[in-house]
Amino acid sequence: MINRKAEVQRRIVSKDGHNNVRIDNVEGMVRLYLHDIWTTVVDMKWRYKLTLFSSTFVMTWFTFGVIFYFIGLGNGDFDAGLNSNHTPCMMNVETLTGAFLFSLESQTTIGYGFRYITEECPLAMFTLVAQLVITGLAEIFVTGAFLAKLARPKKRAETIKFSQLAVICRHQGKLCLMVRVANMRKSLLIQCQLTGKLFHSNVTQEGEKTQIHQSSVDFYMDSSSECPFLILPLTFYHILDDQSPLAGLTSENLCTREFELLVTLNATMESTAATCQSRTSYIPQEILWGYEFKPVLFSTTGGGYVADFNFFDKVQARNDANFLSNNSEKEKHEEDYKNE
Known part of the structure; x- marks a missing residue:
C-alpha cells in the first residue's frame, strides 16, 4: 500500500461522523433552545444532565420548604409564648431546616410521623397539593429525558x-x-x-x-x-x-x-x-x-466464518497479477485459521 499524506482540508463531517459546522450569530438562540426544551435537555452532555437531574430534586425541596416556612411564619407558628390552644400549620416545624425536611418527606412520600400537616391551615394543604403535582410533572420530564438519552441509538x-x-x-x-x-x-x-x-x-x-x-x-x-x-x-x-x-x-x-x-x-x-x-x-x-x-472473511474448521479486522482497512494494488494471487492468499489465511 502506498502511504499518502493527507493535506489539511476543511471537512463538513469528521471521520467519526460529527458535524464540523459551527452555528454563529443567531439572534435569539437561547429563546429557540428554550422553545424546544425537550430536545435541549436530551442533547445535554451527561455532566450537565446529571447536575440538572439532582438539582431538580434539591431545588424543589428547598423552594417548597421556604414556602412552608413562610406559611408557618404568617400563621404565627414561630412566635414565642404561643397559646396552648394554638394549632400550627405544620406540627414540629419550628425552623427553616424543619420546613425543608417536611418538604422533602412530602415529595418523596416517606410518610408522616414526627412532622405532619394539620387541618387548621387550608393554605398549607393547597401548597402541599401544588407541590406534589408540580414536582411530579418535573420528575417525569427529567427522568424521561434521562432515559431517552440512555436509549438513544x-x-x-x-x-x-x-x-x-x-x-x-x-x-x-x-x-x-x-x-x-x-x-x-x-x-x-x-x-x-x-x-x-x-x-x-x-x-x-x-x-x-x-x-x-x-x-x-x-x-x-x-x-x-x-x-x-x-x-x-x-x-x-x-x-x-x-x-x-x-x-x-x-x-x-x-x-x-x-x-x-x-x-x-x-x-x-x-x-x-x-x-x-x-x-x-x-x-x-x-x-x-x-x-x-483485502479479504477480511475466512472460513474455519468448525463450519463457520471469522471476520479478521486486522485486514478491514488493508488494501492492495489491483492488477492482473493480483487477481491471480487473490485466491491463493485467501486460501493461505483460511489454512492459518484452520491450523489454530
Whole structure:
C-alpha cells in the first residue's frame, strides 16, 4: 500500500461522523433552545444532565420548604409564648431546616410521623397539593429525558465501522468507488441502506458560484441499494459513469479535485426496532485509485466464518497479477485459521 499524506482540508463531517459546522450569530438562540426544551435537555452532555437531574430534586425541596416556612411564619407558628390552644400549620416545624425536611418527606412520600400537616391551615394543604403535582410533572420530564438519552441509538451507531480509506477499481467490468462497512456487534442491523452526498463547489448556468453544492451519490451492493441485514463486513460500491457526480474523475486529477464525500448508513436495530444512523466522510486524499480491499472473511474448521479486522482497512494494488494471487492468499489465511 502506498502511504499518502493527507493535506489539511476543511471537512463538513469528521471521520467519526460529527458535524464540523459551527452555528454563529443567531439572534435569539437561547429563546429557540428554550422553545424546544425537550430536545435541549436530551442533547445535554451527561455532566450537565446529571447536575440538572439532582438539582431538580434539591431545588424543589428547598423552594417548597421556604414556602412552608413562610406559611408557618404568617400563621404565627414561630412566635414565642404561643397559646396552648394554638394549632400550627405544620406540627414540629419550628425552623427553616424543619420546613425543608417536611418538604422533602412530602415529595418523596416517606410518610408522616414526627412532622405532619394539620387541618387548621387550608393554605398549607393547597401548597402541599401544588407541590406534589408540580414536582411530579418535573420528575417525569427529567427522568424521561434521562432515559431517552440512555436509549438513544447514537451509541449503537458507534459500533458500526467504516473503512478509513475508499478505493477505486473495476468491479464487474465497471469503474467503481468502494467503501467497506461492518457491524461490530452480533445483534443484527436490518433494512440497511448506504447513501452518499458529494459536497463540492459549483457554478450554475447563471454564473452563480456556490461554495457548497450537494449531489446525491448512490451506493449499491450487488444489484440492490438496500441489503436485508448487516452481519458480515460488506463492500458497497458507486459506479463512476456519466450520471455520477464524480464523472470525469481520473487517477491524475484525483488529488487536485476538491470535494468531500459524506457516506451515511441508515439501519434498523433488530432488538429494539429503533433506527440508527452512522456517518463518515472521505476527502480526495483518502481515496486510493487502482486499489481494492483485502479479504477480511475466512472460513474455519468448525463450519463457520471469522471476520479478521486486522485486514478491514488493508488494501492492495489491483492488477492482473493480483487477481491471480487473490485466491491463493485467501486460501493461505483460511489454512492459518484452520491450523489454530
